[in-house]
Amino acid sequence: MKARVHVMLKNGVLDPQGEAVRHALATLGFDGVKGVRQGKVIELDLEETDAEAARAAVARMCETLLANTVIESYTVEIG
């Protein structure tokens, strides 16, 4: 079973890299980009076959390692 984790900085946490990307886009002439937030996508290939069990396991992985919940939030897609 596949799982996909999106890790993003929480709202309100300044994202210096996203801000640099926004600035670069403006320099290239891409007008009208009001904001850029940069995150991570992590794909997992799991032995688990039960979707709910997989979701719970991946959530534990996020809390333990994949995300720093002080500054980051995460969402989990299964399947």
Place this chain on the structure above:
Amino acid sequence: MHAAVITFPGSNCDRDLAVAFEKAGARVSRVWHKDTDLPQGVDVVGIPGGFSFGDYLRCGAIAANSPICRAVVAHAGRGGYVLGICNGFQVLTETRLLPGALMRNAGLKFICRSVALTVATTDSAFTEGYQAGQTLRVPVAHHDGNYTAGADLLAQLRGEDRIAFTYAEPVNGSAGDIAGVLSENRRVLGMMPHPERAAEDAHGSTDGRQIFAGLVGALTAA
């Protein structure tokens, strides 16, 4: 006084940290990240700078989940002392032994230069040998030293006098210009600047030496 200095794959300040402890009079054991226990009788654990695990995922995140860090968390839980420098500070926030997080520098550039630090509190074994408000010259060398803390946490750190050092002028975007913070029991210090690189005359500054001397003095007296 017995210090343990941890080495992760990618640590590169471990030897300098060990030498700084030794020159201050400590006995130093070197500990590998896969070790599950600290040596018997360790008073202080040093977590060095570098790029543990290549800074993969987040700086310090993989190191914080290594076997030795379970022992470090237990050591801190028993009231043991821990000093985390640069990547070591990042490891300490990732273990949650220290609050907040260290993000990419606001200017996005790796910063490698000597900076002026202000001693913000002398109420700790690490800083009691300094004067409050004293200015120190200590090098920084980091890409992710932007200390991030919400308004509540900042107020708490200030209220509890847990900010050990601040930058005398903005360096990396850190909230409150924070360069180093203490744990609630004041026995865990994380700081981005490198006092072990300002510990001998040949370094150009000896302003960092007192951190090691103070620790050795406090723990030997105890």
